[in-house]
Amino acid sequence: MMKNNILVHLALVLLLLSGIIEAQHEPHWWGNRNTIVHLFEWKWTDIARECEEFLAPRGFAGVQVSPVAENVVISGRPWWERYQPISYKLVTRSGNEAEFADMVRRCNVVGVRIYVDVLLNHMSGSHEGTVQGTGGSVANPNTKDFPAVPYGEIDFHPSCEIYDWNDRFQIQNCELVSLKDLDQSSEWVRERLVEFLDHLIQLGVAGFRVDAAKHMPAEDLKIIYDRVRDLNIAHGFPRNARPFIYQEVIDHGHETVDKYEYSPLGAVTEFRFSEEIGGAFRGYNQLKWLRNWGPEWSFLPSEHAFVFVDNHDNQRDGGNVLTYKNAKQYKMATAFALAYPYGITRVMSSFDFQDRDQAPPADENEQILSPQFDADGACVNGWVCEHRWRQIYNMVGFKNAVRGTEVSNWWDNDDNQIAFCRGNRGFIAFNGNGWDLKERLHTCLPAGVYCDVISGALVNGKCTSKTVVVDEWGYADIDLRADEFDGVLALHVNAKL
Template identity: 75%
Template sequence: MRLPLLVLLCSGLALTLAQHNPHWWGNRNTIVHLFEWKWTDIADECERFLGPRGYAGVQVSPANENIISEGRPWWERYQPISYKLVTRSGNELEFASMVKRCNDVGVRIYVDVLLNHMSADFDGLATGTGGSVAEPAKKSFPSVPYTAEDFHETCEITDWNDRFQVQQCELVGLKDLNQNRDWVRTKLIEFLDHLIELGVAGFRVDAAKHMAAEDLLFIYSSVRDLNINHGFPNNARPFIYQEVIDHGHETVTREEYNELGAVTEFRFSEEIGKAFRGNNALKWLQSWGTDWGFLSSGQALTFVDNHDNQRDSGDVLNYKSPKQYKMATAFHLAYPYGISRVMSSFGFDDRDQAPPQDAQEQLISPEFDADGGCSNGWICEHRWRQIYNMVGFKNAVRDTELTNWWDNGDNQIAFCRGSKGFIAINNNLYNLSETLQTCLPAGEYCDVISGSLVDGVCTGKSVSVDGNGYGYIHIGTEDFDGVLAIHTDAKL
């Protein structure tokens, strides 16, 4: 029997308010999206790199069975066929092992989950990565099982300002589940509960705006608490962040979902891209955050790019513009706004391109060069020194305020994070050469962009801070990067 909506809203609100907590270890506070990686490789990466470098968590690709599509494009992962935990990334045992190994080194796992739909039309029988078969055209998915009555009526989205079409018609032909049906809710809750049982910390909910908020409230409120055997406290709720693309003029808005969990702040991605592409002066970033029309900091999942919009033309930056991308990421991780996620991509020349794979169309593992970067089709931005050292910066300055903003009236900016960190950025075509207030105690500090503090020595630039907190800052137009960053954990 369904609860009356008012009762559901009242009982669910207290639970959903807790679903904004990512359950990070210590001072860690950055998620990385290891897009399309295998489970065994993610487990290895947690132990050898992510844990030691202070990453807080990993967003993993969808874990449940999907159709096998010709050429194995990345988007086949978003065409589910059952809730078996078998994909190109690995099977359930490998998934469970990954979650445990990552939790053991303080790196949380967040799963990209597909609650809105099943696979789109397929010629005849579709075969899944776990051996299941289905007839998507008939809305027949026997391995769940779902039948036609578990879906909304077939219709296309032609008007994105028509709530009925957005939430009950088929997104790019994907068979649209009816989350108001008890059976559908039951199967979705069972799926999420199983992932929680295996130790995950939360979920990225794909296509959330295509589902009614009251249906998601019921589902979120019904899932179990996190598994205490994986280091979570009693009564801890899963962290939920929801994909809601809202450019400010949609009928279905992010404000319908932000109390249920965090929401992906796509405007952040677009505006930061405009700024660092030179289409908006960096001086205006002083008021970054809610003054720009963004969600409140604790409700916004923020990113420079994600696996979808990095493939689109426009203002969004990606790895193909590395200098600007690293500057934007440094600002993202230095400025105290949002729940930060960084992207770790594979190289692509067209939008549908498959991740790196062998002749049998199986995923291949990343390989690493002498500097620790990836070298065989994987981009691995999270292993770029300028990015992982800014993750360390963000950890070092956690819970401090932004102070002492400086700019040159154009595209050179600098600011402090309390008395723990300082960053300067130069996006002009001339040198930044200034004596600036760093807010740091007197001493010699390593710039974590051009190098690191290794065995008591700076491998890149250094900055001498005097007894009044001032230091001479130089970022030349010839410099490889347009950023300089120092913090208390990088003091000689």
């Protein structure tokens, strides 16, 4: 009897833990919204305004913001200085704590959630002598002295270099590009990290992107995640809601430390998604093979996968990854990512860069510039703002319109022309060939006239560009020429004239 009671108790504990774990895969979106945008290096005041004036009206679900903790000031102000914290004060080039709190509140009010890029693995890298932070703190990274936390040498792993990426010990105990590696098994370190995350939750954030998660043992992260408080009901979250967690784990396949170790704790960045979708739309793989996109490509299960065409790191690394610099193919890949029901999707919003280390747009005093917009709403002063490209934000609307439906009626020409339905709510076609796509295809849509939301938009009941007539049986003549500005045509029920 005693043994049976113990087994029942263990089962209940496991069930409870399972509930906590599964809850941390929930992004807490409003309504049918389901796309996050990374406003990379934007100021808090600008994000607040963007939530109210652009993101909410166009159905974006959330914003990933750059790291919020005080970082070391580095000559030339490269973007990666934000990934070298020296304290947990909320003062960066994006703004101070009051501005951050105001941004979170204003974005929550209009239903746009905020997810913070957090640095739990490390503090600043090596620098000569005492360094100054963006909030006025000082530190000596070489001696692992960070008095504003405070952290001292005892709170870090002994210094060593990662030179063997097949060695688990080195990956999780040595220093990633000289960044001082915190010891997450230390109770003092855990308490400081939980305090930091709790403070952000109290201010109303919905969750976290955990940078360099691969470099911390999953068992240590689980302890930290489980201790973090529930989301703040004062910001519209339900009681007992757990923060959404997505973890940066770079896994190209056959890794010693792999993505599956972290997926029970929260979502995981699926970097192979970027590589494979980039290869397909660059023409290295036929689009017809995208029919079974997802786990059959050795990706994570959909509910565990956090996906993107590019991110702030890999857009600077070359290879197969598409970026704003390959505009037509980039828009096609992004449209596919938003149209095909796989993973939790984030779109990138960049600044223009000519070299890997380049700082975000700034004035002569190294203060980050606010984005400026032309008459069409596109950014013009060094910011790229892919999320403001019509072809991308209209696909966010498509994704919202078809939420909850599956792929059906897949068609391809046995090469690089493909099309499919999303239930009876959406239809999309792609032309990756050097010749025109002219086919009569089943759109699955109710009869009527639809506006193509790629070549134009439905504005005040009128379509600004191409329209498509769907007959009573759901068929339509699809015409997508090889020389068109975009290689996509997309229709959905909310774009019916």
